[in-house]
Amino acid sequence: MSKRNVVVGISWPYSNSNLHIGYIASSLSGDILARYHRMKGDDVVMVSGTDSHGTKMEIRAKAEGCSPKDIADRYDQNFREALKAFSFSFDKYSITYDKFHKEKCKEFFIKLFENGYIVPRTEKRTFCTTCNKFVADTEIKIVCPVCGKETKADNCDCGYVPVEKDLEGATCLICGHKTELRENSILVFRLSAFKKQLKKLLDDNKDIWRANSVNETKKYLDKLIDRDFSRDLAWGVEVPIAGYEDKKVWVWYEALLGYITDTMELGEEQGFDWQRFWKTNVEPDREKIVYMCHAKDNIMFHSIMLPAMLMGLKDNFYTNIHMVSAEYLTMNDVKISKSQGNGFEALEMSKRFDTDSLRFHFALNGPEKKDANFTLDTYAVTHNSDVVNKFANLINRTLKFKGLETLPEGIVDENVYNRVKDIYNIVGDCIEKTEIKKATSEILDLIMETNRFFDDQKPWAQFKEDDKTSFNNTIFTCAFVLANLTNLLEPIMPKTTEKLRNFLQIDSKPTWELICVKPNISLDKVEPLFSRI
């Protein structure tokens, strides 16, 4: 198969709290896709970064008496450590206050303005006369006209979403004084202009998108409205249009373009043309894939906003985004003890448990099509039963067979051989359809089948009966499966497969194709890979 140009974009975590294990669960599919495509020989860029701007950052900085950047840096460090601990194989992980990113975002903004897709408009906005500035809905409180309770103005717990007239006479949360509605100059992105193109995009892709993406996108397409791309903030990417110098761009505008700016910067660093991955007219004969991995609350931004922005640039951008939208990882047990701080921060989890085994758990039990509840008990079951008892035990009973010092030479069982040969396509198809859960389950099936094969052959009896040939064939066949598991499991459990490759003295890089195992290698390095919890 010919090489493909693959972008894996993972949603940008927001820098106002430590990275949560749920982020790992919903983003893992991205790392699996990237690793798989690299093994297939495709050119891959896997990108993301820390989303560091926005209203919340300013509010927090004020509350904590530091700069928004201080807060961003604090969490950015946490994100990087956690993502590294979980073996996320980013080609580029940046941060949105980075100069390169800001400059490119401004260039794109000007382009959209020149193309007539960003236009000036005047609208009434909440103005605090005491603070002397326009304030965001989340910075003011109102009395909800539906339930009668006091609430922040962006939305009420009762479900009501306030409209403009409800904001009349709202109270500023910063200074406590009344606000008023004032005319404000804003810059609007004409999202509604892309309705037809976005509908076609959905039509073209609805068979491979997950159901939640398709339906959620449909909902917005029916009534697309233009969006305010400017914000009255001090912290962010400056609006590069004359007359709007005191404003910043909407965080989503620039965070979404981060996928592009990351690729551009990576291209400069590594000396390749970033357009290979994003432009239809560059390497047009190569298939392109752009995966966007995120949780369900992010759907419309990736399926509508980003493609619309790329279309608006009118520069041959590839917009056939492959939506990989996860549901939510919930933690019922955790909500109870949240006030005491819970142990479900990603970095903390990485220190308490084996990260490969957690990756395996999320690949098998993650929120792929519906919310998944995470508890330590259910994780312990996956770890002890699937990872240790089934997989690690297969390694040990094969490679640490009593008295075995070197791997005997034998003939691989024909049925096992064919099964292993076929499973590459089966698992590969699942991964390319972003059915990670099914892919993982297929691999687990192979492991269980191999344990069954082992039992059926009874190598302990073959060994005693001095049926050396049969014994050698049995062990060699199982070792052959293990060797191929170092490939098949590489996208899911990269640290473990590296250790197993080491045991089997496999020197070549992992590839998505059948490999053989070397006979007569020493087995004295083999040791247990996991401990039970």
Next chain:
RNA sequence: CGCGGGGUAGAGCAGCCCGGAAGCUCGUUGGGCUCAUAACCCAAAGGUCGUGUGGUUCAAAUCCCACCCCCGCAACCA
């Protein structure tokens, strides 16, 4: 009547698009094995598939309708 995802043995899930004898893992019970981290293998028990004495059909977990519950969205939180 706002929109979307979900509700399947004690637990966690698959099956639903495209209707055709309810599957998988864990747990439980019984048996086997002794290579392996008390791991592995075989077998059994366990479900009116959220509710409906609702519709379509020869046939419904699957299609249609009504209702209930959990989660998300609802465009200035990101």
